[in-house]
Amino acid sequence: MNRRKFKFFNSKEFEKRNTYTHPKISAQDKFKSHFNKDIRKERLNRLISKSSNTTAKTGNKIAVLQDGAETFNELFNAMEEAKKFIHVQYYILEKGDLFDKMLDLFQQKIKEGVEIRILYDSLGSYQLRGRPKKKFQDIGVKIHPIMPIRLKNLLFSLNFRNHRKIVVIDNKIAFTGGVNVSDKYIKRKNDLGKWKDTHLKLEGPIVNDLHMVFLKDYFFASKQEEFNITDYLFEQKSKGEIEAQVVAGGPDSKHPTIMQQYIGMMNQAKATVRIANPYFVPGEAFLQSLKITALEGVDITLLVPKKSDSKAAKFAMFSHFEELLKVGVKIYLREDFSHSKIMVVDDDLTSIGSGNFDIRSFELNYETNILIYNTEINKELTLEFDRICKNANEVTLERFQNRGLWLKFLEGLFKFFKPLI
Numbered sequence: 001m002n003r004r005k006f007k008f009f010n011s012k013e014f015e016k017r018n019t020y021t022h023p024k025i026s027a028q029d030k031f032k033s034h035f036n037k038d039i040r041k042e043r044l045n046r047l048i049s050k051s052s053n054t055t056a057k058t059g060n061k062i063a064v065l066q067d068g069a070e071t072f073n074e075l076f077n078a079m080e081e082a083k084k085f086i087h088v089q090y091y092i093l094e095k096g097d098l099f100d101k102m103l104d105l106f107q108q109k110i111k112e113g114v115e116i117r118i119l120y121d122s123l124g125s126y127q128l129r130g131r132p133k134k135k136f137q138d139i140g141v142k143i144h145p146i147m148p149i150r151l152k153n154l155l156f157s158l159n160f161r162n163h164r165k166i167v168v169i170d171n172k173i174a175f176t177g178g179v180n181v182s183d184k185y186i187k188r189k190n191d192l193g194k195w196k197d198t199h200l201k202l203e204g205p206i207v208n209d210l211h212m213v214f215l216k217d218y219f220f221a222s223k224q225e226e227f228n229i230t231d232y233l234f235e236q237k238s239k240g241e242i243e244a245q246v247v248a249g250g251p252d253s254k255h256p257t258i259m260q261q262y263i264g265m266m267n268q269a270k271a272t273v274r275i276a277n278p279y280f281v282p283g284e285a286f287l288q289s290l291k292i293t294a295l296e297g298v299d300i301t302l303l304v305p306k307k308s309d310s311k312a313a314k315f316a317m318f319s320h321f322e323e324l325l326k327v328g329v330k331i332y333l334r335e336d337f338s339h340s341k342i343m344v345v346d347d348d349l350t351s352i353g354s355g356n357f358d359i360r361s362f363e364l365n366y367e368t369n370i371l372i373y374n375t376e377i378n379k380e381l382t383l384e385f386d387r388i389c390k391n392a393n394e395v396t397l398e399r400f401q402n403r404g405l406w407l408k409f410l411e412g413l414f415k416f417f418k419p420l421i
Helices: 011-018 023-027 039-052 068-080 097-111 131-138 151-159 206-221 257-267 284-295 311-318 321-326 359-364 375-390 397-401 405-416
Strands: 057-067 085-090 115-121 142-146 166-169 173-177 196-203 242-249 272-276 299-305 330-334 342-345 349-353 367-373 393-395
Touching: 039 242, 039 257, 039 349, 039 367, 057 068, 057 206, 057 375, 068 097, 068 166, 068 173, 068 196, 085 206, 097 115, 097 131, 115 206, 131 142, 142 206, 166 206, 173 206, 173 349, 173 367, 196 206, 196 349, 206 242, 206 367, 242 257, 257 284, 257 342, 257 349, 257 359, 257 367, 272 375, 284 299, 284 321, 299 375, 311 405, 321 330, 321 397, 330 375, 342 375, 349 375
Parallel strands: 085 115, 115 142, 272 299, 299 330
Antiparallel strands: 057 196, 057 242, 085 166, 166 173, 173 196, 242 367, 272 342, 330 393, 342 349, 349 367
């Protein structure tokens, strides 16, 4: 079921939600990027602007965080410096060492007068129910589930999830990407080993746009808790020279924003496309775009883990390999498990965020990506991508076609169910 065909919010709820768009603050015209000399970037900028209502901004400083240890080290250090507020949104908040450390830190910051708000997904953070959630409430954290699962509309509420990972601290520093709050990112918990993932630390004008995503979600989840938005969203100063754009979409968006972003990037490719994702199960529109781009002569490389935390997703993903290999797409299987969602196009377009290359991220989940128009960030990701590919196993068409009948059967079976995976 595609919720865009239904009026999930009534008109009054939409009106209230939209009051949290402050044009003078969120737009900040002086930081708007103008790609007059690069039609590729300008076309992408226009696409995302119309689909996600955010424009590309310059004046940003962005650090790429390559694993969980680095991400949480930067995150906790930034939280410790908070003076006014910490806003947190995760798909998964899971009990463990990181959870306990966050709880202790929040308790100390609340004693210092820092406001803390948490949003979590009811399904992804099912461990938060009961006593763990009450621990946050007891120390003064304002915490709310997004779209709680209800028996009266079980199929509806169960299917549409909030997959975003956002942290905003004093509206000065923000974090987003693919990393959840789970110990699997810092220690080995099963045969998948310690998970790899990619996250971003953001400073500059783009923080406002990302913070606006959180504030709107919080306004909705908290049943319109009243607060003065200008206390939390204010004009930014330039922190660097990186141009970037927030890409936020969900099932109540007018357009499938995440899918359009990925197809838009694909359509602008001149020489290379690199994709890293653990759940590469896209719909027909993206598959056709990818195959057309490959047939045009663009060098496309797909990097996925050999092992997966979801056998259903793995078999559904492998079901597309033969058709991709036949049009010239290179496919590599990495030995470690990576949860990253990355797309790198040519030498100047990079996407990092929460959006997978699957139907759920395209149509059913609330997602947030950061589209970066920068050669240095691109080069950093490209070098790391190519390094991993050199140590990975390349999938060849001949070898893949010789796989067993049982594997082919499982791939076909789970391909049928891929809209639900």
